[in-house]
Amino acid sequence: ANKVLNSRPRLKEIDSFEKTVEIIDKAKKIIVLTGAGVSTSLGIPDFRSDKGIYSIIKDLPLDDPQDLFSLPYFRQDPEVFYSSAYLVLPPVGLYTPFHAFLKQLEVRGKLLRNYTQNIDNLEANAGIDPSKFIQCHGSFATASCQTCKRRIDGKRIFKYIQNKELPVCPKCSAERKRRFEKNPDYQPRSFGLMKPDITFFGEDLPERYHTNIFKDISECDLLITVGTSLKVSPISDIVNKIPRDIPQILINKDLVDHAVFDSSILGYCDQAAVCIAKRLGWNLDHSDFKKISNSG
Numbered sequence: 001a002n003k004v005l006n007s008r009p010r011l012k013e014i015d016s017f018e019k020t021v022e023i024i025d026k027a028k029k030i031i032v033l034t035g036a037g038v039s040t041s042l043g044i045p046d047f048r049s050d051k052g053i054y055s056i057i058k059d060l061p062l063d064d065p066q067d068l069f070s071l072p073y074f075r076q077d078p079e080v081f082y083s084s085a086y087l088v089l090p091p092v093g094l095y096t097p098f099h100a101f102l103k104q105l106e107v108r109g110k111l112l113r114n115y116t117q118n119i120d121n122l123e124a125n126a127g128i129d130p131s132k133f134i135q136c137h138g139s140f141a142t143a144s145c146q147t148c149k150r151r152i153d154g155k156r157i158f159k160y161i162q163n164k165e166l167p168v169c170p171k172c173s174a175e176r177k178r179r180f181e182k183n184p185d186y187q188p189r190s191f192g193l194m195k196p197d198i199t200f201f202g203e204d205l206p207e208r209y210h211t212n213i214f215k216d217i218s219e220c221d222l223l224i225t226v227g228t229s230l231k232v233s234p235i236s237d238i239v240n241k242i243p244r245d246i247p248q249i250l251i252n253k254d255l256v257d258h259a260v261f262d263s264s265i266l267g268y269c270d271q272a273a274v275c276i277a278k279r280l281g282w283n284l285d286h287s288d289f290k291k292i293s294n295s296g
């Protein structure tokens, strides 16, 4: 059984969709905590849903599906990561109606910070100011050589990821070849390989997370948690650290029953975002806005 993350009593004043919208309308310093569910409408699978990555990769030779994103495992067997990384490769330049909603929160001076667990960099595609979001698990925006640490634009390795090939660092390529020719079992097998700058299990979160999270928690007047199963620490602990009198709203396809929310909007986050925006009289800058709002 999951440990209950925030066992605080529910705030009684948010007992309807209208009141939830009212709270969003009044809030001025919102933390939005996002997960893979905010990007599934663009075809990027999440981890734990029925059709999520963990179910897609169940036949890979891994003891635990999380090993796909484990640093020791990557060093030993990078081919496994590169056989499946295309699944989470972000579409260039696109974003969802939910991301357009986030942008509106920023434009209207209500977004204190978006803490995203996502690695797809869609926040940047939506034009959100980099100071307003923290990619807690890094992103595909850049990639680094595992040996010489040279950092490049992440898009430069996208074609290798799409072709399920290993992206080798140009500077380390000759030395990699020499070592593997001498010893085909050479370890680490990640020598001289580029890896997207996404945080693997076993790696620390980016410095910006540590420098901002506690101050933001003490300043925020609303937490909106969206599209996450809240299973990955330390992000899952954020709900527990928010002061008890600060309202917490969940927008998610499935119930997250190991945390207490004052209001839960269960369903697709794009539709929820469009409904909320419509009630607030906001026009979301997204081609799907009219389509979704007309479908009710």
Ligand code: CNA
Binding pocket: 034, 035, 036, 037, 038, 039, 040, 041, 044, 045, 046, 047, 048, 049, 052, 053, 088, 117, 118, 119, 120, 121, 137, 226, 227, 228, 229, 230, 231, 232, 251, 252, 253, 254, 267, 268, 269, 270
């Ligand atoms: P998860 O554990 O797979 O949970 C996703 C949650 O989103 C589930 O509770 C779903 O019910 C919900 N969900 C799915 N689709 C929607 C939707 N359209 N609207 C509303 N809710 C929806 O994934 P978490 O994010 O909780 O786990 C954290 C991991 C996932 C992080 O380390 C990420 O790096 C990793 N991840 C990121 C991406 C991405 O960047 N797009 C994709 C897959 C995994």
